[in-house]
Amino acid sequence: MNDMTQGVIFYSGNMRLGKIYMSRLCFVRMQEYQLTPEILEEVFRYGRQIESNKIRYSYDDDLVTIIYAEDFTRIFRGNLNEKRFTLITCWKEVMR
Numbered sequence: 001m002n003d004m005t006q007g008v009i010f011y012s013g014n015m016r017l018g019k020i021y022m023s024r025l026c027f028v029r030m031q032e033y034q035l036t037p038e039i040l041e042e043v044f045r046y047g048r049q050i051e052s053n054k055i056r057y058s059y060d061d062d063l064v065t066i067i068y069a070e071d072f073t074r075i076f077r078g079n080l081n082e083k084r085f086t087l088i089t090c091w092k093e094v095m096r
Contacts, residue, residue: 018083026087033092063093
């Protein structure tokens with residue numbers, strides 16, 4: 001008999017929705033810390049909010065932190081349904 005829950009990952013938190021853009025500083029830091037855009041997106045979507053506009057997420061043996069800002073220009077563009085976020089900076093700490 002097959003277990004229906006085998007291989008299923010349950011996530012109980014809130015996923016942040018919206019388009020993500022990266023600042024130049026975040027791009028440089030991403031390369032310095034050998035991160036990828038996919039990792040930063042995962043941190044943004046599923047990470048834990050530790051301060052206002054600051055998210056931390058445990059990824060492998062590292063603790064990845066990003067600082068972001070919401071782009072409110074959607075109000076002026078007339079598209080109120082599309083949220084946009086800019087990743088300002090990021091860094092990685094090794095957990096021991």
